[in-house]
Amino acid sequence: MDYYAIVHNDFDGTASAAVYARAVNSLPKKTFFTEPTKIHDLLGKLELRGVNNIMIADIGINASTLETTLKNLKRLISEGAKVQWFDHHVWKEDWKKKLNEIGVEVYHDTSTCGAGVIVKYLIPNDEFSKKLASADCSVDIWLHDDPMGEKLRRVVESNRDYSWKEYLIKKFYQGILWDEEFEKILIDQVDKELKGYEKLQKYVRLLEIDGKKVVVAVRWKGPPDISYASQFLMNRYNAIVFASVNGKAISFRSNIIEVRKYAEKLGGGGHPLAAGAGLKAPFWRFFLHRLGYRKPMLDWVSNIVKNVINDIGFVPYQKKDVPM
Template sequence: MSYKNNKIYIITHNDLDGIGGAASVLRILGRKLNDSTVIFAEPYNVEVAIEGIISSLQTGDYLFLIDIGSNKSNINYVYNYFKKIKEKGVNIYWFDHHVWDEKDIELIKSTGTNIIVDTSTCGAGVAARYSQKLFNKINDEFLEKLEKAICASDIWKWDDELGPKLFRASYANHGVNGLEWKFKVIEKFINGIIWDDEMQAHLNDYIIKELKGFDGILSTIKTYGNSCKISGVFKDVDIPSDSIVGAMMLSRSKSDIAVIIKKKGFNLVSLSLRSREKANVQVIAKNLGGGGHPKASGASMKLPLYVSFISMIDKSFLIKYVIKKIYSIALSSNSCNTSRTQL
């Protein structure tokens, strides 16, 4: 294949899994960051990232989307952009591990995109496994080790001792400094470095901030329901991560579903949903226009004006409103065990 002489573009998720997936593809192709373009995005704004590079794409270039799930709000925009990109003679690959509707997979395939959705591993695992097959590379033992560490945290397996450390050490805040750290981590992975003194120093700094943030967030916790117990908190700081907060909430409150609520605007909140084995939060997120995994998903919720006004001075009112809505969706969608009766 001619990928050695053509430009590589990667649009990847804004987390460790996305970082690992981008690094895996570049390592397999023998490419460095300085001769490639890596863009971080979320499922809800991926069409913006695509639109930003269309004019730069040339015949023979490669575009990879990694760890980005389908989103009902923009899947048709992505489809139309892909048709234009394929007309330019660009090779498009989409590697993902989120739950997709089959019709969305077929829609993207119809553009000539090579899309692979494999829910058995994390996004980095999909990118590494299938890139090696597609580009005829021998099995890379480093990428196997990297996949195991990333999957341990991203899909909540926690079966690798490096997973929790790597999850925290790869964290980067918003802004230029955060972007520089993400690129630095990608370079480390490309070069076969999974842990070093710099990663350890970043981990130490993260843990200090994590411990400071826990008390404030968990002090807002509220619970609702019995047939499906929902716990909710309001989160207005980046650290600790949603996944760490969610795990702590599920443990402390003995709830089935944890909801981390963050303001996105006056009458809009983002929701990070985490669950135990018996609850499927992907179904709940899908009902709200979002998506993800059975045990970890995300979505947004538009608030009535009265809730928005009251929540400006009373966050507990907001939390109670949201978790009651989640409880209702959980019951109506049969996404949580309902053998017990409601409080």
């Protein structure tokens, strides 16, 4: 079957593309890696070129771009496309209704990760896909209950090139979960992470909001990635929320606070404990940050984080059982 895969540009997106390929017994004609804030633009530019099947996975809906997304999907469907959308982020029921009305098959389940949704609905008896989804969910929705997830995430994120993720999709499709190549990458990544932790203090600021500690950061180059760094910094400073900016977006992390509410306030979304939103920094602050002057960016993000937390408060996350 010829199809296009449109997935998030992270481990969950990569795993989602792989398990879908195993479900339909075919690799995609082309894989597009994108983000929820850019899906509407990608769909607007997409040309079918004889490929009439489109799968979208691990891409949430943003209220601000919903209408444009619907418009662009309508155009593709009118040209003969069949669209399946698999996701696990929080959606409004109205969004699913609108997508269904224009002919999109929506598979939505917040109890698992993106790859887990596909396994659950398309390929529940494939042992390899279940193992890959288990590892993926462990790190993507912060379950931390499968050691393979910590290993594979480092492998997937070791190279930001999309060609690397396409290569991994092929390996996973072939049923390769771990091999010597991955082992060497893991050793190299862990070594880089250990060196990277030493420099993190230069990029962070500790806030106290309503008697609770919050770490804010401007993004650094190289390992550790945001998920591992956020855990390290929250533990080091006894903080309950972590927020970071890279000039284009803001990300939130926590182990006990529902940070998705902060992301939603800023026009984004995500998981209860890991979420984000588009947030463009003023050019002069971003420019100074690139030159090594981090204070202007830290001042800016600190004010944004203070304001959004003061508006929302600290809402404890109510953990739910996650079946896999």
